[in-house]
Amino acid sequence: MTTDTPARLLTLLSLLQTPREWPGGELAERLGVSRRTIRRDIDRLRELGYPVQATMGADGGYRLVAGKALPPLVLDDEEAVAIAVGLRAGAGHAVEGLDEASVRALAKLEQVLPSRLRHRVATLQTATTPLTSGDGPSIAPETLTVMASTVAGHERLRFAYRAGDGTESRRVTxxxxxxxxxxxxxxxxxxxxxxxxxxxxxxxxxEPFATGARFAPRELPTGSAAEYLRRSMQRHGDSYDVVVAFDAPADVVAARLPRWLGPPEPADDGTSCVLRATVADSVDWMAVRLAMLGVDFRVREPAELVECVRELGTRLASAAGGE
Incomplete structure (x- = not known):
């Protein structure tokens, strides 16, 4: 039970910032208080300027909505615009490190941005050309934020999909x-x-569309979304297996590797490790990614990646004035 009122209000606000509607009973259960206390806490948040909307009925509840002004004690207008522009730019190019947590942050921020600030964000995004960008396909940030919202709120998602062979279909998921x-x-x-x-x-x-229909999450067959993705790529032949040995402890390498590659296997000596992973990106990109880790490594498989790393090393040595 959360007896400290400020701490309870912060916890309540954190829950409400998740883009979904929370039944009063569920909030009361999570915070270990009565529904009456929840109603009083909601009133306190409204007094502080947070636009909390209530719906009536058996399935009614509370959710944070866009208001006439940005809620206080969070961000000022300039900070909110700067963060939203940065997150939208990164999300659109699938920059490594901008994972699902950052997309959820973008979804939360845009949910409460007043229309005048959303317009500023869109205007800046349109008028700005990045100096560098990823070489992957571009994605509309709105697509990611809609998806992130339905993932967080356990809400069915409808969209149009184009398969690799060009076949188009409508999906409800x-x-x-x-x-x-x-x-x-x-x-x-x-x-x-x-x-x-x-x-x-x-x-x-x-055309992603949040249908509003809730669902009880199913259990993923593999237990891990990253593992399911790896197996899916293997089944469809869109990937290849890599084996890389590192002259560094497993925890050091794991902290620098993208999480979707999975953890490296520590060697018996505790000072080295081996990564075995399934990769869908080009061997050129993988070679550059390995070189950016900042630790010594040796590629064992596949032969194409071995050759690509060798050629990259030769080019870098030449660029640095080596023989």
């Missing part, structure tokens, strides 16, 4: 997770029409 591989975003979801789990490339998704 129960979204489970968004997974970033650094250059691409993937949606792991249960396809209701096909009655099975599916993996969708987000850059092939259009």
């Amino acid at each position: 129960e979204p489970y997770r968004l997974v970033s591989t650094g250059r691409r975003w993937y949606l792991i979801a249960y396809d209701l029409d096909r009655d099975d789990w599916r993996t969708f490339r987000v850059d092939r998704v259009s």
Whole structure:
């Protein structure tokens, strides 16, 4: 039970910032208080300027909505615009490190931005050309934020999808997770029409629509969205297996590797490790990614990656004035 009122209000606010509607009973259960206390806490948040909307009925509850002004004690206008522009730019190019948590942050921020600030964000995004960008496919930030909202709120998602062979279809899904591989975003979801789990490339998704229909999350067969994605890529032949040995402890390498690659296996000596992973990106990109880790490594498989790393090393040595 949360007896400290300020701490309870912060916890309540954190829950309400998740883009979904919270029944009063569920909030009371989570915070260990009565529904009457929840109603009083909601009133306190409203007095502080947070636009909390209530709906009546058996399925009614509370949710944070866009108001006439940005809620106080969070961000001022300039900070909110700066953060939203940065997150939208990164999300659109699937920059490595901008994982699902950052997309959820963007969804929360845009949910409460007043229309005047949303207009400023869109204007800056349109007028700005980045000096560098990822070489993966571009994605509309709105697509990611809609998907992130349905994942967080356990809400069915409808969208149009174009397969790799150009076939177009309409899908109704129960979204489970968004997974970033650094250059691409993937949606792991249960396809209701096909009655099975599916993996969708987000850059092939259009017209995403949150239906408002809630669902109870199903158990993913592999238990891990990243593992399911790896297996899916293997089944469809869109990937290759890599084996890389590192002259550094496993925890050091794991902290620098993208999470979707999985953890490296520590060696018996505790000072080195081996990564075995399934990769969907080009060997050129993988070679550059390995070189950026800042630790010594040796590629064992595949032969194409070995040759690519060798050629990259020769070019870098030449660029640095080496022989």
